[in-house]
Amino acid sequence: MNDDLLAQLSNLAFVVAIAVYVLALLGFAxxxxxxxxxxxxxxLAARERTAVGATGAGDKxxxxxxxxxxxxxxxxxSGSGGMSAGAFAMIMASAAATLHxxxxxxxxxxxxxxxxxxxxxFAMTGTAVVMAVFLLVTVRRRDMRVLxxxxxxxxxxxxxxxxxxxxxxxAHLPPSLQNSHWLVIHVLVAILASALFALGAVVSxxxxxxxxxxxxxxxxxxxxxxxxxxGAAIMDRLPTSTDLEAFAFRLHxxxxxxxxxxxxxxxxxxxxxxxxYWGWDPKEVWTFVIWVVYAAYLHARATVGFRGDRAAWFALxxxxxxxxxxxxxxxxxxxxxxxxGLT
Numbered sequence: 001m002n003d004d005l006l007a008q009l010s011n012l013a014f015v016v017a018i019a020v021y022v023l024a025l026l027g028f029a030x031x032x033x034x035x036x037x038x039x040x041x042x043x044l045a046a047r048e049r050t051a052v053g054a055t056g057a058g059d060k061x062x063x064x065x066x067x068x069x070x071x072x073x074x075x076x077x078s079g080s081g082g083m084s085a086g087a088f089a090m091i092m093a094s095a096a097a098t099l100h101x102x103x104x105x106x107x108x109x110x111x112x113x114x115x116x117x118x119x120x121x122f123a124m125t126g127t128a129v130v131m132a133v134f135l136l137v138t139v140r141r142r143d144m145r146v147l148x149x150x151x152x153x154x155x156x157x158x159x160x161x162x163x164x165x166x167x168x169x170x171a172h173l174p175p176s177l178q179n180s181h182w183l184v185i186h187v188l189v190a191i192l193a194s195a196l197f198a199l200g201a202v203v204s205x206x207x208x209x210x211x212x213x214x215x216x217x218x219x220x221x222x223x224x225x226x227x228x229x230x231g232a233a234i235m236d237r238l239p240t241s242t243d244l245e246a247f248a249f250r251l252h253x254x255x256x257x258x259x260x261x262x263x264x265x266x267x268x269x270x271x272x273x274x275x276x277y278w279g280w281d282p283k284e285v286w287t288f289v290i291w292v293v294y295a296a297y298l299h300a301r302a303t304v305g306f307r308g309d310r311a312a313w314f315a316l317x318x319x320x321x322x323x324x325x326x327x328x329x330x331x332x333x334x335x336x337x338x339x340x341g342l343t
Contacts, residue, residue, distance in 0.1 A: 208312050256291075293317060
């Protein structure tokens with residue numbers, strides 16, 4: 001099988017994966033909205049029964065207790081006996097991830113190298129790793145499947161941008177990158193770290209939304225519209241803001257360790273390719289900036305008691321630095337790493 005055919009098959013697998021991810025996104029959204037609507041309707045019905053005096057004081061207490069437990073269905077559960085939207089979403093997400101990874105492997109075979117030498121390949125591989133990590137996480141934390149809508153949505157946007165704007169034909173590496181195993185190690189670790197930072201950012205956003213909802217609940221300010229009640233019911237399916245914050249912290253801590261090795265391995269590779277460990281290239285500078293931001297976040301949260309919204313916003317500043325490094329530094333600022341951009 002020749003390289004051109006492998007490259008075409010890789011592109012086909014990537015495009016089909018995008019289509020299947022769309023089905024997964026629809027499934028995740030339907031599961032989220034359906035369970036949220038059922039919970040919202042159940043609460044509204046309980047309030048109406050209470051208002052008309054349909055139950056006594058003892059029954060009212062029992063209804064509240066049942067209401068706190070019953071409306072959250074188990075992930076993938078189906079009341080009708082058929083396949084639920086959640087189960088459909090997980091099947092589609094797994095199938096799409098398999099196609100996605102196949103596209104990465106075929107791209108590597110077509111170029112006879114690891115497929116991450118430009119933005120298209122980095123986006124292809126990075127999004128595949130993000131999805132693989134998410135699926136692995138949901139094996140142990142089934143409650144995190146509710147984040148599927150918020151993971152697959154941004155992932156689809158990046159994949160579409162990569163396909164439409166960043167695509168480059170399969171080609172060999174520039175001379176400075178050939179025959180260097182340190183490049184493979186350096187970029188692989190960077191991709192893993194970026195995937196964990198991306199997941200951590202999504203969880204941090206959900207933490208901010210959940211924390212705001214919890215504050216409104218403590219202040220006794222119920223949602224005044226049906227859309228507001230539906231949104232509150234959707235957030236009911238998520239863990240508490242404290243649990244989300246703890247999960248985000250673990251993701252960021254592991255990502256930070258990997259990013260530290262990204263710096264170390266990148267310096268070793270720079271010595272091999274260019275004869276120096278550090279040269280203040282824009283990409284090197286921003287890699288260090290990202291390391292400093294996440295180090296400050298982890299240090300503040302561990303020693304100063306940085307908690308809640310402040311920690312989440314700090315983590316999002318770190319991810320904004322990652323996005324800036326991946327986009328603006330790669331495409332606008334000239335440097336020794338310009339090969340990773342669009343040219």
